[in-house]
Amino acid sequence: MMNFGIVLIIITVLISYRGFTNAFFFDNYKFEVDKILIDKDYKRLITAGFLHVNWMHLIFNMLSLYFFARILIAQLGTFHFLLIYFAGLLGGNLLALLIHKHNGDYCAVGASGAVIGIIFASIGLFPQYGIGFIGLPFSIPSWLFGILYIAYTIYGIKSDKDTIAHEAHLGGALVGMLIAIVIRPSAVIENFVPIMAITIPTIVFIFLIITKPQLLFINTRFYKPQTTNYTEDDKYNTAKINKQKELNRLLDKISNKGIESLSQKEKEKLEEYSK
Known part of the structure; x- marks a missing residue:
């Protein structure tokens, strides 16, 4: 495999390990809506891609990157590989930011958007490439994997039944494929049907x-709103803790930079939380 791919994996593993062992470091670089929109801490759109929730999350992403990066770098070169990787990461997180802009405490980490961008760039260029699965004696063409994955991602966003950042996957996939097509326009003619089968439903859903x-939260026989196991006490205590953490953050900001550093939204929060 190419040096830049290995370097990227090593850097991600080292930074993720630091996040595993240092909660302050993790919190300072994770994707968090209010920190990005209110504090304008835009670095989190990129740095979150170098953090992971646990070892399984990290290993799965890095293995996927290892196998698909070889294909893409061999065909497009290191520069275009890095362009697709970071564009997929940024595109996925921007879509997540758009979807969760009214959910200020929403957080996420992981290189999934970037890795999926690499995978779907490969699918756009090589739709007949076989994708195998550990434990299964057969493989499927990458175009079929792409269609199934987009369908699963759309369902995941709609149902919201797990903690996976499906919207980052969706954004990364679309960005990765589109950039690959821009780099190699002949792919549209050569692979028109599979590319359209993946990009059209993705664009429509976005x-x-x-x-x-x-429309994403209609109660139909195919989808029921998620129910949680939280009790009212759990909800109250969680809200109380989050409120106190936010109040502490605002007070720290005033102490360090003065009250004029607060945005109008932050001033309203401070007034509300101080009552």
């Missing part, structure tokens, strides 16, 4: 997220 988000 359009619906932006313009008609209420």
Whole structure:
């Protein structure tokens, strides 16, 4: 495998390990909506991609990157590989930011958007490439994997039944494939049907997220709103802890930079939390 791919994996593993062992470091670099939109801490859109929740999360992403990066670098070169990787990471996190812009305490970490960008760039260029699964004696063409993955991701965003950042996957996949097509336009002619089968539903779904988000939470026989196991006490205590943490953050900011450093939204929060 190429040197830059290995270097990227090593850097990600080292930074993720630091996040595993240092909660302050993890909190300072993770994706968090209010820290990005209110504090304008835009570095989190990138740094979150070098953190992971646990070893399994990290190993899965790095193994996927290892196998697909070899294909892409051999065909497009290191520069275009890095371009797709970081564009997929940024595109995935920007879509997550758009979807969760009213959910200020939403957090996420992981290189999934970037890795999925690499995978779908490979699919756009080589739709007949076989993708195998550990433990299974057969492989499927990458174009079929792409369609199934997009369908699963759309369902995951709609149902919200797990902690996976599906929207980052969706954004990364679309960005990765589109950039690969821009780099090699002949792929559109050569692989028109599989590319359209993946990109059209993805674009339509993103359009619906932006313009008609209420459609994602309709109670139908195919989808029921998620129920949680939290008791009312759990909800109260969690809200109380989050409120205190936010109040402490605002007070620290005032102490360090003065009250004029607060945005209007932060001043309103401070007034509300101080009552």
